[in-house]
Amino acid sequence: MNAKQIMDIFQDTAYVRTGGSPEELRTAQYLQEKVSGMGLKAEIVPFDVPMANIREAVFEADGVQVACKGYLCAGSGEVEAPFCYLRNADAYSLSFCRGKIVMTDGYLRYWLYQDLLENGAVGFVTYDGDANYADRDIDQRELRSHVHNGSRIPGVNINAKDAIELIRKGVTRAKITLQQEEYTGQSHNVIMDMPGEIDEYIAFTAHYDSTSLSQGAYDNMSGSIGLLGIAEHFAKHPHRYGLRFVWCGSEERGLLGSKAYCADEEALKNCVLNINLDMIGCIMGKFISCVTGEEKLCHYISYMGDELGFPVEVKQDVYSSDSTPFADKGVPAVSFARIAPHNTATIHNSYDTLALMKGEQMEADIAFLIAFVTRMANAVRCPVAREIPDNMKEKLDIYLCRKRAPK
């Protein structure tokens, strides 16, 4: 794939495609066609995802309506209560949440939500966007099932500018009205197999869904194109190991596509390595790699970068992407990304468009990935130990909310 063909794909997929939406399925079909165009065959594999249609979402602060989006899958109901802004999430601050509608900073993650419940909050408010941007966009958030664990309170998301206003004015009471229909829908993985000379295989992943405001060019049509580039190369080049390409749906909703794939333990039996691409080929920024596996692989990738004159910053860690469910099932996983400085490219908002991308940089990043895969896929024996070291198991426990991060 050359730079022009790459930019054409960004152009063709310049639309929002959230997990479980018709637009996401349209992208799955588009990827399937691209694979067919290479003379290969991909399958679209459905999996269940929770869905909701919001009928009504109203947030009032001291009797004045504030623009909001209701949390999907947070149930239906109405709650009016004193308003409280939780600046710190320590035990003392949390003790003021009882019976209140509580506003928090950042994402509503598992432990914070559990803390809110335990301390008697009756509703929640989050905010996103950037007070310094011209827009007043509000992302469509959802109360993920692994976050609420069956205990739900209603919540809304508002814009950062309005969040600041609430605090500046000293709002004391709030009301949330939320009505929605919830149902089970489907998202899809696009899976393509390239058998090798042996039964064991390398699994490639990249998610193709986006968040609610984002065209997801950088995050992560770029990685999806990366997989197409790797597939195109290996359709014509030898590989001893089998190569399985999984374009994952619903990553942005909590890695749902890769979790669905990894739920099939039989499918993972012969998988020796997961290579995940999440955000490559942007104009600015550095190339990085994150290894959830033995530390030796970090050194290998770093040496290889030097050998090829392609610098890579490598660390051993858990990457917040589709590599994680693989590592959690004992398959060593490595993610690659080009990380742009935040003032040159942002994600999960309306600014993630093909304007962030450069076809030639995509080509260069894909060429490096092909060089890495060439070594791994033709190894006499895949050199990466098929086990997850204890320090990574600990990090997985924390990332997957089985264990609380030490304070």
Ligand SMILES: [Zn+2]
């Ligand atoms: Zn991503």
